[in-house]
Amino acid sequence: MKKTYSQKPTEVTRAWFVLDAAELPLGRIATQAASLLLGKGKPSITSHVDGGDFVIVVNADKTIVTGQKSDDKIYYRHSGYPGGLTETSFKEQLAKDSREIIFKAVRGMLPVNKLRDGRLKRLKIYAGAEHEHAAQKPVAISLKKSVKKASKA
Numbered sequence: 001m002k003k004t005y006s007q008k009p010t011e012v013t014r015a016w017f018v019l020d021a022a023e024l025p026l027g028r029i030a031t032q033a034a035s036l037l038l039g040k041g042k043p044s045i046t047s048h049v050d051g052g053d054f055v056i057v058v059n060a061d062k063t064i065v066t067g068q069k070s071d072d073k074i075y076y077r078h079s080g081y082p083g084g085l086t087e088t089s090f091k092e093q094l095a096k097d098s099r100e101i102i103f104k105a106v107r108g109m110l111p112v113n114k115l116r117d118g119r120l121k122r123l124k125i126y127a128g129a130e131h132e133h134a135a136q137k138p139v140a141i142s143l144k145k146s147v148k149k150a151s152k153a
Contacts, residue, residue: 005046006049007045014122015053015054016137017056018056018139019057020058020142020143021057021062023142023144026063026105027105029057029102029105029143030109032143033057033106036055037106037110037122037123038110038111038119050119054122054136055122056126057125059126059129060102061128063102065090069090075090075093103123103125106123
């Protein structure tokens with residue numbers, strides 16, 4: 001009888017990937033980033049072990065959304081005091097801190113458990129096209145090609 005393989009934390013190998021936020025809408029970028037952080041594409045995926053990769057998202061300032069979301073999408077924050085609800089539109093948040101938009105989108109796509117904070121620490125978001133992780137030799141993933149292939153099938 002063959003036993004089910006269960007990955008151990010010492011057996012985890014992590015790669016580095018670069019995603020360009022200017023290529024596709026926010027949801028597509030966040031989905032791909034969450035999948036890489038979870039390690040979904042690896043054959044050694046184990047749900048209770050954090051076996052995902054590092055993800056670098058560049059061009060957060062050029063984040064795009066479809067439809068009327070740039071006008072309608074609102075981010076909420078509450079201070080904890082009565083009447084402390086603060087609303088920020090997508091355009092205001094993009095001008096204020098565009099990295100927070102991608103962070104919240106990816107965070108919402110990760111499972112809520114003890115591993116989420118560790119996964120989010122491996123997410124590196126940069127407003128411009130430059131990043132400081134060239135020494136790790138990250139692999140650039142073009143999402144436009146993978147989406148076109150999926151739509152043809």
